[in-house]
Amino acid sequence: MEMKIMLAAAVFLGGWLWAYLFARQFLFNILTAKPLIKKMRALQEDLIAVGADRYTTISLITCLVISALILFVIVFFCPLYLIQSFGVGASLAVVLLINKLGPGNRPMFDAFCSAYCRFVPDDALRTAMYNKKPGQIKARLKAMGIQGSFVPDFKP
Secondary structure: OHHHHHHHHHHHHHHHHHHHHHHHHHHHHHHHHHHHHHHHHHHOOOOOOOHHHHHHHHHHHHHHHHHHHHHHHHHHHOOHHHHHHHHHHHHHHHHHHHHHOOOOOHHHHHHHHHHHHHHOOOHHHHHHHHOOOHHHHHHHHHHOOOOOOOOOOOOO
């Protein structure tokens, strides 16, 4: 009985880890990266390279494939109590993370800037994104004659 409890706790942590690594990345791509890329393209077509869409798509497909493999192993090789333990761990992680996803959250915006600065052709804008400085990003966009509406206003 003690081994079953310890195994259920380990699978619970595995569910938490799966949600934190793969579900969070999947949600980041859908809720943060895709909308910000779309907003940047709406401002100016060549503000961000086409490679950003490919990068996001590959990330989404990778998350889906790895998640499908993990879920296949859990569903077909684990007894019901371990499946439930995995589900509770994953659900708890997603519930705690869901309100932190989106471009309005500073860490998510910073993660977008870190990952996608390589797709920005303008050197000054790329540097500002790399350094995660929203004020500098807005200033460079203004200097380029573009309204920086995709950069959220963050409270200090």
